[in-house]
Amino acid sequence: MALLHAAGSKVSSLKEKRSLLPYLLLAPGILWLFAFFILPIVNLAQTSTQTPLANGDTGSYEQTFRFANYIDAFVDNKEQFSRSFIYAFLATALALAIAYPLAYGIAFKSGKYKNLLLVLVVAPFFTSFLLRTIAWKQILGEEGPVISVFRGLHIIGQNTSLTASAFAVVTGLTYNFLPFMTLPLYASLERIDPRTMEAAGDLYANAFTTFRKVTLPLSLPGVVAGTLLTFIPAAGDYVNAAILGNPNTKMLGNVIESRFFKIVDYPTAAALSFTLMTAILVLVTIYIRKAGTEELV
Amino acid sequence: MRITWWFRKNLIRVYMILGFTYLFIPVAYTFAFSFNNGGKSNLVWKGFTLGNWQNPCGAPDVCVALGNSIRVGVISTVLATILGTLIAFAIGRHQFKGRSTINTLIFLPMATPEVVLGASLLAMFLNLGINPGFWPVVIAHVMFCISFVVVTVKARIASLDPRLEQAAMDLYANEFETFRKVTLPLVAPGIAGAALLAFSLSFDDFIITNFNSGTLTTFPKFVYVASARGIPPQANVIGSAMFFLALFIVIAGQLVSRRKAR
Numbered sequence: 229m230a231l232l233h234a235a236g237s238k239v240s241s242l243k244e245k246r247s248l249l250p251y252l253l254l255a256p257g258i259l260w261l262f263a264f265f266i267l268p269i270v271n272l273a274q275t276s277t278q279t280p281l282a283n284g285d286t287g288s289y290e291q292t293f294r295f296a297n298y299i300d301a302f303v304d305n306k307e308q309f310s311r312s313f314i315y316a317f318l319a320t321a322l323a324l325a326i327a328y329p330l331a332y333g334i335a336f337k338s339g340k341y342k343n344l345l346l347v348l349v350v351a352p353f354f355t356s357f358l359l360r361t362i363a364w365k366q367i368l369g370e371e372g373p374v375i376s377v378f379r380g381l382h383i384i385g386q387n388t389s390l391t392a393s394a395f396a397v398v399t400g401l402t403y404n405f406l407p408f409m410t411l412p413l414y415a416s417l418e419r420i421d422p423r424t425m426e427a428a429g430d431l432y433a434n435a436f437t438t439f440r441k442v443t444l445p446l447s448l449p450g451v452v453a454g455t456l457l458t459f460i461p462a463a464g465d466y467v468n469a470a471i472l473g474n475p476n477t478k479m480l481g482n483v484i485e486s487r488f489f490k491i492v493d494y495p496t497a498a499a500l501s502f503t504l505m506t507a508i509l510v511l512v513t514i515y516i517r518k519a520g521t522e523e524l525v
Numbered sequence: 526m527r528i529t530w531w532f533r534k535n536l537i538r539v540y541m542i543l544g545f546t547y548l549f550i551p552v553a554y555t556f557a558f559s560f561n562n563g564g565k566s567n568l569v570w571k572g573f574t575l576g577n578w579q580n581p582c583g584a585p586d587v588c589v590a591l592g593n594s595i596r597v598g599v600i601s602t603v604l605a606t607i608l609g610t611l612i613a614f615a616i617g618r619h620q621f622k623g624r625s626t627i628n629t630l631i632f633l634p635m636a637t638p639e640v641v642l643g644a645s646l647l648a649m650f651l652n653l654g655i656n657p658g659f660w661p662v663v664i665a666h667v668m669f670c671i672s673f674v675v676v677t678v679k680a681r682i683a684s685l686d687p688r689l690e691q692a693a694m695d696l697y698a699n700e701f702e703t704f705r706k707v708t709l710p711l712v713a714p715g716i717a718g719a720a721l722l723a724f725s726l727s728f729d730d731f732i733i734t735n736f737n738s739g740t741l742t743t744f745p746k747f748v749y750v751a752s753a754r755g756i757p758p759q760a761n762v763i764g765s766a767m768f769f770l771a772l773f774i775v776i777a778g779q780l781v782s783r784r785k786a787r
Contacts, residue, residue: 250619254627257608257671264668265634268645275648330544333537347775348545354771355552356729358748359764362756363551363558371569406548456636464638467731471752481640481732488644488736498648501641512636 269505276498289495301499305483312480312504315394316463319401323409323458324451326402331413331450332443336422349410361400361471365391392474400468408457416450417443452519460508480504552768559761566755577758581766584757590747591763597659597734597743598727601666605727606720608667609674616675617682634672642669643736650737657739665737666730670723677722681715714782721778725771 276297278289302309334345352360368374368390378384390396420443428438466481480500487497558567562574582588616627634642646665650657689711693703731745738746748760 247621250615250621253611253615253619254621257612257675258627258630260608260667261630261634261671264646264664265637265642266630268649269637269641271649271652272641272645275652326544326547329537329540333541333544337537337541343779344776345541345545347772347779349548350775351768351772352548352552353725353729355555355764355768356745356748358731358745358752359555359756359760360551362748362752363554366558366568367550367554403547403551460636460638464640465732466640467749481638484640484644485735488647494648497644501644505637505641508638509636 272498272502275494276502278495278498294495297495297499298503301496302503304496305480305500308478308480308483309503311477312463313507315398315401315469315477315479316459316465318398319405319462320409320455320459322398322402323406324455327406327409327413327454328451331410331417334410334414335417335420346411346414349407349414353407357404358467358471361404361468364396364400364403365471368396391472394473394477396472397469397477397479400472401462401465404465404468405458405462408461409454412453412457413447413450416447416453420446448519452516456512456515460512463508464504552765555761556765556768559758559765561758561761563758567758567761568755577762581759581762584759586742587744587747587757587759587763590742590744593659593741594728594744597662597666598724600663601670601727602720602724604663604667605670605674605723606716609671609719609723610678610716612671612675613678613682617679631672631675634669635676639669639730639732640736643733646733647736657737658741659738661737661739662734662741662743665733666727669730669733670726673722673726674719677719678712678715681712681718685711714778717778721771721774728767 274291275289277291277293277295279292279294279297281288281290330349334342334349338345366372370389370391375384375390378390379386384390424442424446425438428442433441463479464481466479466485469477469479469482484497484500484504487493487500558570559577560573560575561567561570562572562576563569564571577583612627612631615621616624643665646661646668647657650661655661685708690703690707693707694700698706729745731749734743735746735749742750744760744763748756751757751760
């Protein structure tokens with residue numbers, strides 16, 4: 229009886245240890261995220277309602293809970309705001325159109341070269357994305373090879389440029405985040421049992437119907453993950469607009485950056501950041517609800 | 526019917542070739558212009574030279590920036606990989622309360638635009654009187670790399686066959702031995718992949734770094750600043766070298782794991 233009791237207490241102490249272990253594993257990383265992600269966001273919310281000190285230096289602000297900062301920031305920058313979302317939407321749609329057949333081909337049509345092709349999708353990442361964006365600027369630029377061909381063939385007018393335009397910014401965004409779109413698409417396509425597609429064919433579905441009724445619905449989780457991973461960074465990006473755009477293609481990221489560094493207007497920058505983050509989170513939540521996938525990470 | 530099948534099959538092939546060409550045009554351009562005898566500004570082709578490759582530090586400050594990027598990258602990768610792997614094991618192997626909160630906390634940094642992450646962290650550092658520089662950049666990089674490490678390692682843990690661990694336990698290995706001799710070696714490729722991902726994210730980051738670096742120059746920051754007056758070809762050398770190095774590591778890693786699998 230005593231022995232049994234001892235065994236029982238040993239088991240319970242093991243259980244206790246077990247229940248503590250996950251928290252010990254979680255603690256360091258979660259504390260890091262709390263200190264350097266959650267707290268800064270809270271601090272940002274606070275900063276967004278500050279106002280300049282009366283007769284103070286530029287860059288000094290006091291906490292006044294002035295929520296009108298949000299309205300001012302939004303009204304002043306509504307163009308850049310809508311531009312960010314339109315560009316990000318266009319880039320996401322383009323990236324989806326380019327990446328889907330690519331991922332499909334890698335998953336189903338490349339046999340033993342599958343892994344190699346997958347590595348090649350990620351490979352451009354390793355050349356700095358700034359170098360690649362600047363490379364596009366030079367390839368499409370006035371001294372590059374593309375523009376003279378396009379002008380020679382009268383595809384574009386003699387005075388039209390390819391760079392410093394909305395077109396260049398959107399293509400830059402599309403290019404930049406293409407691997408983020410391709411990888412999740414590949415992951416969900418690769419998981420599809422090819423027998424489901426064969427079965428559709430056996431039931432007299434043609435190739436298009438098979439794709440529409442079987443392949444596409446089964447790859448939807450990849451579409452959701454890929455579009456999110458493209459849309460979110462694209463909406464907040466300012467590098468493409470800075471390198472490939474002109475003053476009329478500035479996105480919200482450019483405004484936040486310049487408010488912070490050039491004008492030291494922290495409250496407006498904070499209000500814009502917070503609005504951008506909230507807008508994206510709301511869009512993402514609606515989108516995930518509509519698409520009906522919960523498992524993202 | 527046969528013609529449409531042929532066309533369909535090859536349409537995908539043709540499309541893939543076009544897609545990969547699109548992906549690699551700027552990479553090829555960067556590589557080609559690393560051989561340009563262009564001096565300080567690398568805008569127009571002026572003749573072939575190996576000089577840039579023989580002297581990659583030839584341009585002022587480019588190697589200082591590279592050194593900073595490597596230092597930041599290595600420290601951030603080590604820290605983020607350790608912290609992220611611990612979280613991944615907690616989520617993948619243990620039951621605990623608050624799991625969905627933890628999952629949300631892991632997902633949120635990935636769903637937040639970089640400009641917000643960078644700006645919010647800088648605002649907090651300024652409020653606390655901490656000057657931007659090397660350590661703030663490392664702190665920021667660890668923060669945004671953790672989530673990617675967790676996702677990568679968690680996927681690897683989830684793909685493990687639980688019977689392998691049960692077999693080890695059946696053979697009288699205790700929990701620690703099972704972990705060290707069975708679980709950890711099986712998860713190791715996932716951890717290595719996560720570390721490579723973390724390093725490339727850190728090495729390539731510009732936006733968050735730009736907010737928190739103050740006077741510290743990293744390689745992407747060097748390129749961005751230089752782009753206003755023309756990027757020296759040495760930057761192309763470093764970009765291309767990183768590309769081939771990473772490609773080599775990834776392919777070598779795949780070959781090793783394939784040989785082990787045999």
